[in-house]
Amino acid sequence: MSNPLALPVDVEPLITSLPLSEEGLIHYEEQFSRHYQGWSEILMENHERLQRGSYSLHWMNTDGANWGKRAKPSSRGLTYTDTNRIPAYGTLPEHAEWRNFAPRGSVREPYRERMPVLDEYVVMERDDVWADNVLTLYEEAKARQWNATRDIPWGELEPLPEDLEKATCQLCTFLTEVEFVAGDFPAKWLYRIPQDFLEVKSFLATQIMDEARHQEVFRKRAIAGGGLLHASPGFEWALKAILEAPTHTMGTFLLNLLGEGLVLSIFRSGEMIAKTFVDKEIFRRCLQDEARHVSYGVLQLKTHLDAAPDREAALEQMHRFADVGEMVILTAFTEAALVEPVAILLAGSLGKIDQGMQGLAHVWTMFIEEYFARCDRAGFDRRARSRIPLSAPWAS
Amino acid sequence: MSGRVGHFYIDETCIGCGACDHACPGKVDAVYEVPGDFLGRFAIVLEECIDCALCVPLCPVDCIHDARTEGIDLTEGAGGYTRIKELQAWARARDAEPPA
Numbered sequence: 001m002s003n004p005l006a007l008p009v010d011v012e013p014l015i016t017s018l019p020l021s022e023e024g025l026i027h028y029e030e031q032f033s034r035h036y037q038g039w040s041e042i043l044m045e046n047h048e049r050l051q052r053g054s055y056s057l058h059w060m061n062t063d064g065a066n067w068g069k070r071a072k073p074s075s076r077g078l079t080y081t082d083t084n085r086i087p088a089y090g091t092l093p094e095h096a097e098w099r100n101f102a103p104r105g106s107v108r109e110p111y112r113e114r115m116p117v118l119d120e121y122v123v124m125e126r127d128d129v130w131a132d133n134v135l136t137l138y139e140e141a142k143a144r145q146w147n148a149t150r151d152i153p154w155g156e157l158e159p160l161p162e163d164l165e166k167a168t169c170q171l172c173t174f175l176t177e178v179e180f181v182a183g184d185f186p187a188k189w190l191y192r193i194p195q196d197f198l199e200v201k202s203f204l205a206t207q208i209m210d211e212a213r214h215q216e217v218f219r220k221r222a223i224a225g226g227g228l229l230h231a232s233p234g235f236e237w238a239l240k241a242i243l244e245a246p247t248h249t250m251g252t253f254l255l256n257l258l259g260e261g262l263v264l265s266i267f268r269s270g271e272m273i274a275k276t277f278v279d280k281e282i283f284r285r286c287l288q289d290e291a292r293h294v295s296y297g298v299l300q301l302k303t304h305l306d307a308a309p310d311r312e313a314a315l316e317q318m319h320r321f322a323d324v325g326e327m328v329i330l331t332a333f334t335e336a337a338l339v340e341p342v343a344i345l346l347a348g349s350l351g352k353i354d355q356g357m358q359g360l361a362h363v364w365t366m367f368i369e370e371y372f373a374r375c376d377r378a379g380f381d382r383r384a385r386s387r388i389p390l391s392a393p394w395a396s
Numbered sequence: 397m398s399g400r401v402g403h404f405y406i407d408e409t410c411i412g413c414g415a416c417d418h419a420c421p422g423k424v425d426a427v428y429e430v431p432g433d434f435l436g437r438f439a440i441v442l443e444e445c446i447d448c449a450l451c452v453p454l455c456p457v458d459c460i461h462d463a464r465t466e467g468i469d470l471t472e473g474a475g476g477y478t479r480i481k482e483l484q485a486w487a488r489a490r491d492a493e494p495p496a
Contacts, residue, residue, distance in 0.1 A: 075422030133415035133454035140414035264411065268480055271434050272487040280434070288412055288436045295413035298456035347490070359486050366479035373409075373476030377458055 127307035131299035141206035148217035163350035167341035172222040181239040183211035234335035256297020265367040301378040364392035402445025409477035412436030416451035
């Protein structure tokens, strides 16, 4: 085929002062100039048509489209629930076939053979990502966004005695550390979920935004009060276990249902832990965000298990994963860099840390019971199999 | 006003995710966040609820009930999300202690 645009098929290396990865750039050039030719054929066709002064107007043909099936807004506005009432737009495939960006409900079939394939889209089963509450959680998430710069009354932050300030700042350091993975995990999978599951991708985008705000607010709280204190290897192993979970459902279980569940338990205890009005306000706002993530995780696991062709096998697989995951998460929950500052905050001073450990024992039981309740709701009974002690190791 | 009331209620184990809020049909809008509740829990206005039950399956903690079939129990037993009451009781005892 001729090359009327003199396309740069043999691209010369770019001259640049930017520290680009030379190897990566060469690979990119080779892919799009030598191996992938679909785009260049389309470009040449377009160029020839434009040179002829001819119009296509094929996009006005509504054969195969759902033209004229108009979505009607509800009193809340126009939600995904409203647009999804039109079956052509709202029916999610059980198995996604389109590994590109062609929108669900658009005219795409005639172009199937000419579309590129994105190898990164690998989560092709609806039930590995879907949760029945994802549409309403997405609406809730959008309605409740807040701004860690403006919506926290930073000017009213009261000075605390040094022991309480250090404990608060250490807790905030822990929370900053864990919120990083809570954003990275959905980001990792967002990129692997095809566009046909756009509602889930939309919700995960809000989760990423929520977690960005959480790490922001805890970082700011620490730096405004005294400073960031100690990162912790025990936290890091728990976070690594989440990020490297082998499937989306498994990782969502470990992050949203267990890990964020632990953080939710801490936030729910915020009234007793926080020592200033500002800290209570931070916990209260983060609690609402965290509850959405936990909520998605519970019903995602339920969807996955309910849809499994062999439920017993799916349960056993999840149990094997949870056997390891729970222990790794427990590593974080037993770290001195978490346990001790929370105990001091509960008690009200370093001198009363023993009393605080009694209060923390209640948080432990609360966390474990809440976790088991979430598992029950998903149809995943962990009570008999879990090795996490119901009572805190220091409580007799 | 017909005087009719709905029968669905949210017990105290609500975690405040709000999935039910947006499940409620927009014109009904019977679900609301309890003002001033630190835990961010939701409740249902019985006078506005139309008993459609759309919210029920979306709850991650099974805290929405139909009083006609399940009776009314706002406390929902002693397990799971009610454990926070033990911590709250401990904190009340802590606060009641005279200063050293």
